[in-house]
Amino acid sequence: MTPNYEPIREKLAKNEVVVLDGAIGTEILRRNVSWADHQLTNNPAVIRSIHEDYITAGADVFTTNSFQLARRFLLNHFRDIDHMRRIGARGLEVRAEGLLRASVELAKEARARAGKGRPVAIAGSITTLEWCFRPDLSPSADQARIEYREIAQVMKEAGADLVLLETVNNVMEAKVAMESFREVGIPAWISFVCDSEGNLFSGETLDLAIESLAPLKPDAILVNCAPPNDITAGLRFLTSSASLPTGGYAHIGRFDPPEWLFTDEFPPEEYLKAARRWIDMGARIIGGCCGTTPGHIALLAKSLR
């Protein structure tokens, strides 16, 4: 474990609130930049300043800009690897790994510039291997294991303090991912996307997810990427069944693929009300998903600690 995760673990052990950052991808859009290439090499200053703004807002843990960033996501645009080599841009086969490393490097730079000696941990963001809302597309367990291990290894080598498997939509992927994280040897939080009833899109329950993950001892279990009320529904299961630290981070606004529609339904004060409910239920890790901004995180950090 890196020295940066230890203070976070201690806080959770003492039942204190840990503030996670807010959205990265939608925040890129809000700053009027396309998110097409994660902007890690084209526009690193924008990414770094988003991280810095979340650190300054008071986040204890912030996530790398690496959601949906893995070999598979580029290969998915081609018939197969031969087709990619024939018509694809040069270096595409190794691009994801390079960008993953760059995402951690940028996060480290941001911490060095904005951390001011406060303990702040970098969570390497990893998501469902195919698409976060489509459990029907999930690869086989064996294939998933190989790919999760590969990503986690890069995250660890590059210097992430923990990995955050987020918006995962089925128990199998969460389980093999968690096994890979244990093999690689890096702290891991597992966050599920849930529906309005607080169930997984695979039809599985969060109770089943908790039961399946318990022997692998994830460092925390969370729910994310659903509207605040749905997160509340998910946390009802998590906080009543899990013996581990739990948390939640909701999206606000509307998904307008391939981008995001910002709405004024949940300004920071309204979002704080939802977050207070989650704390009352027993959740201790609170942040924001798509549509949230450093303004939301600043109010959470100020009010919840």
Next chain:
Amino acid sequence: MADRSYAAIKERLEQRYSVILDGGIGTEIVRRGVRWRQLGLRTDSDTVQKVHEDYIAAGADVITTDTFQLTQRLFLNLFHNLEHMRHIGRERLEHQAEELAIKAVDIAKRARGNQAKGRAVVIAGSIAPIQHCYRPDLSPPYAEAQREHAETAALLAQSGVDLLLVETMNNSTEAKAALQAAKRTGLPVWLSLIPGPGGSVLSGESLADVVNALEPLGPDALLVNCAPPEDITAAVQVLARHCKVPFGAYAHVGRYDPPSWKFEFHPQFVDTEGWSPDRYAEVADTWREEGATIIGGCCGTTPDHTRVLRQKLVAVEQS
């Protein structure tokens, strides 16, 4: 109106004169600095119209609508299901594809109104594979493909296109389904396949077999597109041997550079400099020599490619 526009093109094809199809639409919109979302139709319709106008000014006889893969499924694919789309998606998202397709045809008509200057310019409604064009493995079964393509074809026909261009088809099942669905509108239909290397279709099927299976269904032309020029050249030789209907080709240039977010086909091609308009026209002229009469450009090509192509092919025919 629609019939008259196509009649002129049909006559040229019967006389075995070259008909110039436009070049890349999506890649050209992106090259002009547009942030790619909803095919540029919601945020940058002026640029979309200008791209069409530039292709007409460059000498295209046929322009294609900015409707590649614009179906409800394009958006639905990103949600758990329709209910989830309604729950977390933007309002009216389930109707967006339809609304944008109508707008895309309007934009093409406006471009023609501004730039055709009395010349016969045909508007082809672009219909792409239901799933990612480079993923034959994701192609839906026949009945499902036919139902969805029929919806798109009917919408484009009602919006006033002159011709349907079913393009970038990657396997015979979906190509047949789309062709039959498009034919039902009563409009002329051109069908274009993506070749793999060595005279195959991207699915691995034999191009000759697929051509033989499609011709009885009554396409007005068969083409190949969205592969590098060398693969297109090999495929044109197969078309030349097997097609009884007019045939044609349009290659992509450069290399496909998809974004690291997985959001369907993203028309970004890099390293296109290797294929200057002159070099492209040279290779396209060899397709003409093989008997191809419909020639244009796919991803990465620009109005400059169309201009030089027209000069070269028309000059040959006039000499």
